[in-house]
Amino acid sequence: MSELRPARLGAADVLRVGAVGLRTRPARVFLSALGIAIGIATMIAVVGISSSSREQLLRQLDRLGTNLLTVSPGRTLFGEEAELPATSVAMVGRIDGVRTASATGKVEATIRRTSLIPEAVTGGIAVQAATPELLATLEGAVVKGAWLNAATAREPAVVLGAEAASRLGLSRTGLRVWLGDRWFTVVGILGPMPLAPEIERSALVGFAAAQRYLAFDGHPTTIYERSADEAVETVRGLLPRTVSPEHPEEVDVSRPSDALAAKAAAAGAFTSLLLGLGAVALLVGGVGVANTMVISVLERRKEIGLRRSLGATRGQIRTQFLTESLLLSTLGGAAGALLGALATTLYALAHDWPTAIPPWSIAAALAATFTTGTLAGLYPAVRASHLSPTAALTTT
Numbered sequence: 001m002s003e004l005r006p007a008r009l010g011a012a013d014v015l016r017v018g019a020v021g022l023r024t025r026p027a028r029v030f031l032s033a034l035g036i037a038i039g040i041a042t043m044i045a046v047v048g049i050s051s052s053s054r055e056q057l058l059r060q061l062d063r064l065g066t067n068l069l070t071v072s073p074g075r076t077l078f079g080e081e082a083e084l085p086a087t088s089v090a091m092v093g094r095i096d097g098v099r100t101a102s103a104t105g106k107v108e109a110t111i112r113r114t115s116l117i118p119e120a121v122t123g124g125i126a127v128q129a130a131t132p133e134l135l136a137t138l139e140g141a142v143v144k145g146a147w148l149n150a151a152t153a154r155e156p157a158v159v160l161g162a163e164a165a166s167r168l169g170l171s172r173t174g175l176r177v178w179l180g181d182r183w184f185t186v187v188g189i190l191g192p193m194p195l196a197p198e199i200e201r202s203a204l205v206g207f208a209a210a211q212r213y214l215a216f217d218g219h220p221t222t223i224y225e226r227s228a229d230e231a232v233e234t235v236r237g238l239l240p241r242t243v244s245p246e247h248p249e250e251v252d253v254s255r256p257s258d259a260l261a262a263k264a265a266a267a268g269a270f271t272s273l274l275l276g277l278g279a280v281a282l283l284v285g286g287v288g289v290a291n292t293m294v295i296s297v298l299e300r301r302k303e304i305g306l307r308r309s310l311g312a313t314r315g316q317i318r319t320q321f322l323t324e325s326l327l328l329s330t331l332g333g334a335a336g337a338l339l340g341a342l343a344t345t346l347y348a349l350a351h352d353w354p355t356a357i358p359p360w361s362i363a364a365a366l367a368a369t370f371t372t373g374t375l376a377g378l379y380p381a382v383r384a385s386h387l388s389p390t391a392a393l394t395t396t
Contacts, residue, residue: 325377
């Protein structure tokens with residue numbers, strides 16, 4: 001007499017049997033899958049939006065360049081603010097590799113729309129003297145009017161940074177503003193300058209005009225230097241001794257693009273926190289799936305008993321319910337991946353960013369979905385496989 005052997009289930013049979021519980025309870029399936037979808041969507045959206053933001057910053061760095069250096073006065077041995085020599089801009093321009101150098105100098109004056117506005121109400125706008133080469137060094141743009149030239153740099157004319165113009169409520173040139181103790185004519189309004197945000201908040205006048213009308217002493221407070229890419233580090237090392245040969249330790253040199261690079265790197269720290277929240281949402285979704293599977297086992301005890309009595313093995317029962325859990329998680333994971341990608345795309349478009357969804361985030365989402373489905377379905381599957389046929393069939 002031949003030995004009895006249990007029937008084998010093919011892959012198609014496993015999927016068909018595992019999908020039975022999903023087809024018969026669509027509302028419960030939808031609510032359970034929703035928890036998984038929310039967790040996966042959150043994780044992909046967080047990674048995608050962070051990656052898109054970082055990509056935008058990196059593109060901005062490529063566009064603006066990393067070859068701009070700034071020089072500012074440091075502190076003396078006695079803790080006082082040092083002073084840059086009046087000839088330091090010309091000295092910087094003589095360094096090999098330097099393409100252009102310019103400077104601004106702080107002016108002790110305020111700018112207001114009219115003389116009737118109290119002097120203390122400055123709107124956070126700084127008044128600075130600027131050399132004619134400043135715009136070219138910063139690679140900025142004038143959106144209204146014109147930049148300072150040889151003529152206007154000697155006269156009571158002012159160019160406003162983008163933020164300064166906004167705070168003054170000005171959108172066109174030709175108007176007069178009260179600067180110091182006299183009227184100045186607005187001859188230009190600048191566009192945004194990501195590498196020099198201090199310029200955006202400044203009212204700029206020529207060095208000669210600042211000395212003539214605003215008691216400016218002629219000493220620069222910030223020098224901007226743009227050099228060849230391959231010469232940046234060399235120039236950076238030469239700047240302190242070139243600017244102040246006697247006291248190079250009193251000179252601070254920085255690279256504005258480092259701030260954007262640090263911002264791009266810092267985006268990852270905040271992303272980790274948000275990924276943690278997404279993981280919590282995924283965990284909650286996994287608990288929902290496990291709960292659904294436990295209830296499914298309790299409701300389908302007679303089905304389990306009937307299948308066992310007809311020859312289904314414990315392993316086949318485990319496979320059935322584990323497959324059902326995986327299918328349920330996969331539905332939620334696929335929906336979550338689509339929702340996360342859509343949210344990332346819409347957010348990037350709204351902010352005029354490039355859409356960047358790292359492939360690893362999709363792979364990680366699939367792995368998380370598979371892991372969640374396995375863990376959520378393991379206990380219910382084992383519990384179902386241990387039901388005895390007689391006890392399951394006699395359940396009311």
